[in-house]
Each structure stands twice: as C-alpha cells, then as structure tokens.
Amino acid sequence: ETGVTQTPRHLVMGMTNKKSLKCEQHLGHNAMYWYKQSAKKPLELMFVYNFKEQTENNSVPSRFSPECPNSSHLFLHLHTLQPEDSALYLCASSGGSPGQGDTQYFGPGTRLTVL
C-alpha cells in the first residue's frame, strides 16, 4: 500500500540527537495517528490529529513532539531519547474523525534505534 508513506524507514540516533519522522498520506483523509510498537508489545497509540488539531496525547513523554501542519502531513520530532524508545513507529490515517468507526490505513513504519 502506498497511500501512507513514512520517512526515513530506518533511523539510528544517539541520546543527544534531534531528529524528525515524517508521514504523508495521499488518501484525502482528515485524521492522522502515531503509534509505537515495541518488541513483544501491542501497538500503542501515541497521538491523534483530526483536521490538523491534536485530539489525543496518550501520556507520551515530552521528548516526543508531534506536528501536523496540514491534513496530509504529520511529523514526530524526537529529542534526548532513551534507549527504551527504540521501536517501530507507525503512522496511520482515516477518512472520518477518530472514534467514528472508519478504516485506518498504515504506513510502512520507521524503525528507530537509540544508542
């Protein structure tokens, strides 16, 4: 599926680095999501945006900072991360508002390693 793209696909960073993950959806959707998938754990919702407005912050540490400049783009800015933040970060989008039962479509993910 190419409706949702993510860059980079792989990222290795030190604990003092600042980096950003990018997500772009080409589906005309209004809602976008960041999920975290750690080894041997279910996917965890991090942030939800609906029409560019953040509607959910699922108790995510402030070293993760999301940005949604428009309905097609979503960023996750990373700074002073910890090794336990190493995970697969997945972006998704849906046509309807969150909680309305619409299908979510996922990007390929960014595999992040924090040294």
Add this chain to the structure above:
Amino acid sequence: GIQVEQSPPDLILQEGANSTLRCNFSDSVNNLQWFHQNPWGQLINLFYIPSGTKQNGRLSATTVATERYSLLYISSSQTTDSGVYFCAVENYGQNFVFGPGTRLSVLP
C-alpha cells in the same frame, strides 16, 4: 477501556493447512479490523469487519458482534502468510485498541 484478546499467541502450520485465529473483545465496537504485519513491519489491511462475514481469496473473516468475537480463517496456507496477525477494535468515540497478535509461521 476496551480489552482485546487474541488466540492462539503462536501458531505453526505446514504449507497447505487451514487455520482459525480468534479475537475476543470486551465491549461493543463500531470498528474491527484484521491486519497482517509482514516481516518488514508493514501493517496490511485484511478486513474491515465490525459485523458479518467477508471473504477475500483464501482469507475470510466473521464477526459476531453480539457475542464480542471475530474469527479469521486462512485456508491452504502459504509461506507468504507468515507474520503476525492483529485484530484491532474501536469503541464508539474511543481510540483504536490493538490485540497482542497471533504469530503465524507457515513451514514449506
């Protein structure tokens, strides 16, 4: 919040065998999706099925919403079916919640 369970946690099959994966959820839902996560991490939509039965090739799914479970059937399994299968549900106005997944290995 809503709880999602999946069984079995792990499944090993010989190529050509059939299998049934189960998803139980603790409350009524307005969205239920089945995903296949391939070895590279990509989550591939299999079915959007908050109720009823759907079929797509060798895969089919049934959700019995009143009894709060869904089943994913894989027939004539192939090695490319290997990966992790996730069920995810959405309760009205709430966020999407994923189950822990079933890891499927299909051996040649």
